[in-house]
Amino acid sequence: MTPVPVTTIGGYLGAGKTTLVNGLLAGDHGLRIGVLVNDFGAISIDEKLIVSRDDDVVTLANGCACCSVAGDLAVALDRFAGRADRYEQIVIEASGVADPGRIAALAGSPGLSRGATVVVADAATVRARARDKFVGPLVRRQLSAADLVVLTKIDLADPTGLEQARTFAAAQAPGARLIEVLQGRVDAGHLFAGGTSRRRGLPACTSAEADPASALFDSHHWSSDAPVDIEALRAVVAGLPEGVVRVKGILAMGSGGHVALHRAGEVVSLDPLDGAPDTTGAEVVVIGRAGALDRTQLDGAFRACLLQNRTQS
Amino acid sequence: MSRITVFVARKIRTMEPSLPEATAVAVRDGTIVEVGTLETLRPWLEAHPHTIDRTFEKHVLMPGFIDPHLHPSMAAYLLQCEFITAMEWQLPDRTVAPVRTREAFLARLKELHAANADPKEPIFTWGYHRDWHGEIWLKDLDAISRTRPLILVHRSFHETIMNDAALDYFELDREKLRGAHQVDIDRGHFYEAGNRFVRAKLSAYLLSPQRRGPAMKRTAEVIHLGGHTTVGDMAFGIFDHEAEWASSVAAFDNDDTPFRVEFVPHVAFAGTGLRQEQLAALPERNRRRLRFGKHVKLFTDGAFFSQLMQLGGPGYIDGHDGEWLMAPEAFEKAARALWNDGYVIHVHCTGDLGVELALDTLEKLQWERPRINHRFTIEHFGISTPAQARRIADLGALVSANPYYVYELSDIYARRGVGHERASQMVRLGSLSRHRVPFALHSDFTMAPARPLQNAWIALNRVNAAGDVLCPQERVSLDEALQAITINAAYVLGLEHEIGSISSGKKADFTVLEADPCEVAPLDLRDIPIWGTVFEGQPYPLGKR
Numbered sequence: 001m002t003p004v005p006v007t008t009i010g011g012y013l014g015a016g017k018t019t020l021v022n023g024l025l026a027g028d029h030g031l032r033i034g035v036l037v038n039d040f041g042a043i044s045i046d047e048k049l050i051v052s053r054d055d056d057v058v059t060l061a062n063g064c065a066c067c068s069v070a071g072d073l074a075v076a077l078d079r080f081a082g083r084a085d086r087y088e089q090i091v092i093e094a095s096g097v098a099d100p101g102r103i104a105a106l107a108g109s110p111g112l113s114r115g116a117t118v119v120v121a122d123a124a125t126v127r128a129r130a131r132d133k134f135v136g137p138l139v140r141r142q143l144s145a146a147d148l149v150v151l152t153k154i155d156l157a158d159p160t161g162l163e164q165a166r167t168f169a170a171a172q173a174p175g176a177r178l179i180e181v182l183q184g185r186v187d188a189g190h191l192f193a194g195g196t197s198r199r200r201g202l203p204a205c206t207s208a209e210a211d212p213a214s215a216l217f218d219s220h221h222w223s224s225d226a227p228v229d230i231e232a233l234r235a236v237v238a239g240l241p242e243g244v245v246r247v248k249g250i251l252a253m254g255s256g257g258h259v260a261l262h263r264a265g266e267v268v269s270l271d272p273l274d275g276a277p278d279t280t281g282a283e284v285v286v287i288g289r290a291g292a293l294d295r296t297q298l299d300g301a302f303r304a305c306l307l308q309n310r311t312q313s
Numbered sequence: 314m315s316r317i318t319v320f321v322a323r324k325i326r327t328m329e330p331s332l333p334e335a336t337a338v339a340v341r342d343g344t345i346v347e348v349g350t351l352e353t354l355r356p357w358l359e360a361h362p363h364t365i366d367r368t369f370e371k372h373v374l375m376p377g378f379i380d381p382h383l384h385p386s387m388a389a390y391l392l393q394c395e396f397i398t399a400m401e402w403q404l405p406d407r408t409v410a411p412v413r414t415r416e417a418f419l420a421r422l423k424e425l426h427a428a429n430a431d432p433k434e435p436i437f438t439w440g441y442h443r444d445w446h447g448e449i450w451l452k453d454l455d456a457i458s459r460t461r462p463l464i465l466v467h468r469s470f471h472e473t474i475m476n477d478a479a480l481d482y483f484e485l486d487r488e489k490l491r492g493a494h495q496v497d498i499d500r501g502h503f504y505e506a507g508n509r510f511v512r513a514k515l516s517a518y519l520l521s522p523q524r525r526g527p528a529m530k531r532t533a534e535v536i537h538l539g540g541h542t543t544v545g546d547m548a549f550g551i552f553d554h555e556a557e558w559a560s561s562v563a564a565f566d567n568d569d570t571p572f573r574v575e576f577v578p579h580v581a582f583a584g585t586g587l588r589q590e591q592l593a594a595l596p597e598r599n600r601r602r603l604r605f606g607k608h609v610k611l612f613t614d615g616a617f618f619s620q621l622m623q624l625g626g627p628g629y630i631d632g633h634d635g636e637w638l639m640a641p642e643a644f645e646k647a648a649r650a651l652w653n654d655g656y657v658i659h660v661h662c663t664g665d666l667g668v669e670l671a672l673d674t675l676e677k678l679q680w681e682r683p684r685i686n687h688r689f690t691i692e693h694f695g696i697s698t699p700a701q702a703r704r705i706a707d708l709g710a711l712v713s714a715n716p717y718y719v720y721e722l723s724d725i726y727a728r729r730g731v732g733h734e735r736a737s738q739m740v741r742l743g744s745l746s747r748h749r750v751p752f753a754l755h756s757d758f759t760m761a762p763a764r765p766l767q768n769a770w771i772a773l774n775r776v777n778a779a780g781d782v783l784c785p786q787e788r789v790s791l792d793e794a795l796q797a798i799t800i801n802a803a804y805v806l807g808l809e810h811e812i813g814s815i816s817s818g819k820k821a822d823f824t825v826l827e828a829d830p831c832e833v834a835p836l837d838l839r840d841i842p843i844w845g846t847v848f849e850g851q852p853y854p855l856g857k858r
Contacts, residue, residue, distance in 0.1 A: 013640040074509040097637040106506055108494035133625070134641045134670055137634050 006090045006107035007191055010100025011120035012129055012139050016152035019184035020120060021093050025064050028221060029188035030248020030285035032063035034080040034087035038095050074106055081111035089192055101145030118191055119146035123157040123165040143172035151180045189287045220293050222302045224281040227252050233305040238268045243292020249284040317341045317363035324829050325374045327815040328799045340821040343849030348815050372844055373829045376814050377542025377822030378765040379802035381713050382692055382755035385546055386557045389528035391439055391759045393519050394466055397421050398440030400721055400778055402762055405534035415447035423457055435462035442468040451476055451501030469618055472504040473511045483514045529564030539763040540843045542572050542822035545806050548579040548610050550587045565602055571846050571853035573602040575806050577659060579610045580647055589650055606807050608657045611647055612638040614667030617695040617718055620730055622664025630732060635664055645674050652678045657688045657807055663695040675708050690805055695739050702744035712752040713805050714740050716771040717761030724779045742772050743787035753802040765798035770839035823847040
């Protein structure tokens with residue numbers, strides 16, 4: 001049973017956790033993510049993307065699934081545990097009053113492995129929250145559990161306030177990475193980087209390095225309306241350099257229907273895809289270490305796999 | 314119209330200051346016609362056919378006791394367990410003597426095992442606690458039986474310990490669970506989050522259709538045993554409101570039931586409870602014994618028994634933090650919507666910071682949209698500050714308190730929790746009295762025994778299980794303690810016009826006592842035997858249902 005890594009997204013009410021989760025559910029990261037949310041009502045799922053609904057689980061066209069916790073998080077988590085065949089990553093949206101460190105500990109169960117603890121903080125209000133008589137200790141405890149702090153609503157904080165928020169977060173979460181996002185637009189690679197917590201040696205950066213550009217991972221998206229030679233593309237993907245961590249793709253077959261392309265580590269696989277994605281050609285996402293992706297070269301290699309180009313040559 | 318029945322008693326303690334004592338009460342169609350003496354009742358008795366009933370000639374009648382806060386659906390689960398507890402528990406068929414050592418716990422378990430003729434039937438026990446019973450693990454249980462499933466449900470419900478036979482019986486895969494978070498499979502130990510691996514299986518067994526019915530009947534017996542004629546289900550919908558309603562109707566909606574249940578819905582958060590738009594239709598379901606009013610339940614901080622209440626400075630001795638069950642902003646938002654819709658709001662508050670949040674919110678709501686007679690009620694009231702008692706009075710709020718915390722936990726929490734000053738002053742009813750805050754007492758059963766006389770005894774004496782008197786300045790008078798289980802409990806539920814005292818026009822609900830609470834020594838109050846009850850004019854003796 002391959003353990004599925006669990007990323008915990010914590011942070012106080014209103015910090016932007018749900019926005020982040022919405023971004024993941026709708027994202028073209030190419031990952032099949034199982035997301036556990038507290039409140040289905042708060043999640044904005046585009047009805048067009050829903051492939052199926054089963055009790056409390058909604059499955060989306062991009063392979064993501066969203067599950068309402070409804071009372072017992074641990075029980076809900078067990079539904080995704082050990083399903084590495086269906087989910088490559090589990091994300092828990094912790095309750096706004098939970099200690100994300102304690103939630104993350106749930107990953108110490110069969111079929112799961114512990115990923116990063118992500119704590120979302122509203123750049124404009126986090127310092128005031130941390131002084132609040134009711135929730136101050138909670139907000140500070142949440143930050144101290146973080147492997148990665150995501151500062152949100154950076155457009156709502158003035159420059160001095162933003163700098164103070166950075167300094168504050170770095171002090172409350174020593175050793176954690178810090179990134180800043182707008183409207184939940186975060187690269188999935190940041191949240192799942194390495195798939196481990198800092199306790200297992202994930203590189204840390206200080207607030208001085210805190211900048212989206214210094215993030216550890218990049219992703220590159222390539223798409224085409226025209227079909228590709230699937231075997232050729234498979235060979236290209238298998239030959240990508242070491243800096244590439246993951247590749248995901250949806251490819252239309254000449255005979256109709258689609259296949260999913262995955263590369264995890266050295267292993268490349270092609271699997272028949274249920275449902276009917278509206279891709280007429282190909283969608284490919286490449287995730288690699290920062291600076292390791294040569295986008296021009298990638299685009300060239302993928303374009304060379306287009307059937308129309310191959311018959312000409 | 315039916316005949317009048319006149320119950321003659323040695324003494325009737327009406328709990329109405331206008332006529333505190335009487336010796337006869339005339340009842341017709343479940344309602345009190347008049348209370349007084351046979352002499353003062355004459356105009357009624359001369360005008361209408363009547364029967365003089367002298368069954369209670371040697372007894373003392375009080376208004377039927379009211380516990381405004383307990384949980385019948387949780388009780389059904391617990392009452393199927395054998396009690397092996399550090400505290401005494403009175404149950405319908407027996408009184409459970411305290412068991413306070415490891416040896417005594419294991420000896421009692423051996424007895425239960427030997428007494429059960431079916432060698433395969435699982436035995437569930439409830440009440441195990443390491444502070445009293447030391448460490449007991451799988452091998453200790455295996456030493457008692459390798460064939461009968463033995464299951465220890467912890468006092469807090471957060472832990473389970475079982476033997477090998479139980480692991481097999483419930484088909485728990487040892488290899489799959491080895492190393493799971495908060496599971497120690499070799500010790501048969503499941504705790505906190507790890508308890509989820511067993512909770513559903515134990516519930517499926519204990520609350521199976523053939524067991525749930527009899528279990529709810531036992532719940533009814535426990536409620537009767539305490540002398541109650543009204544109880545509040547103070548979190549209706551905590552598991553599944555339709556299932557709770559169905560099992561309440563099946564168990565309680567019949568003439569064998571000597572009490573009514575006032576349901577207070579638990580308003581939704583974290584996936585349980587009812588949404589505000591579901592509340593308005595609930596009173597349409599009302600029946601004689603099962604009723605909804607315009608009351609709702611909200612929560613602030615964590616469980617008192619688990620030391621998860623939110624404390625202001627200086628917090629806990631060991632530095633851990635309490636928990637918020639609802640984010641303060643979410644609490645305020647829910648409270649505002651319900652306040653503006655005219656609901657009476659009951660708030661679970663266990664620590665002083667939880668109380669502070671409730672009071673800050675109430676003050677804001679009063680500022681935005683003043684309401685008189687709002688009856689905003691602080692429920693539990695474990696740790697509070699002296700200043701808060703005064704502020705509760707200023708804001709016109711009420712308190713429904715669980716005094717059992719003082720009895721079972723004050724000693725332990727003084728040593729390992731919050732220190733002596735705050736532990737000794739927990740549930741500060743004396744301060745409420747000095748500031749004229751109306752207060753009721755509740756059991757929160759299954760958290761504490763559903764025994765109103767014991768709760769009144771704690772409020773009156775503040776003697777804990779260790780035999781120490783805790784902060785005598787926070788004691789209340791006998792009259793206040795008795796009001797808290799009758800008329801003030803009715804007031805908290807918004808039913809003081811119907812129940813809670815014995816006076817003309819009210820429901821003929823009485824608790825029949827073998828001695829007069831005003832004549833016994835304060836320390837003997839809890840030991841007054843209860844003959845039974847009268848519910849809407851119908852006598853229900855104990856032990857003869």
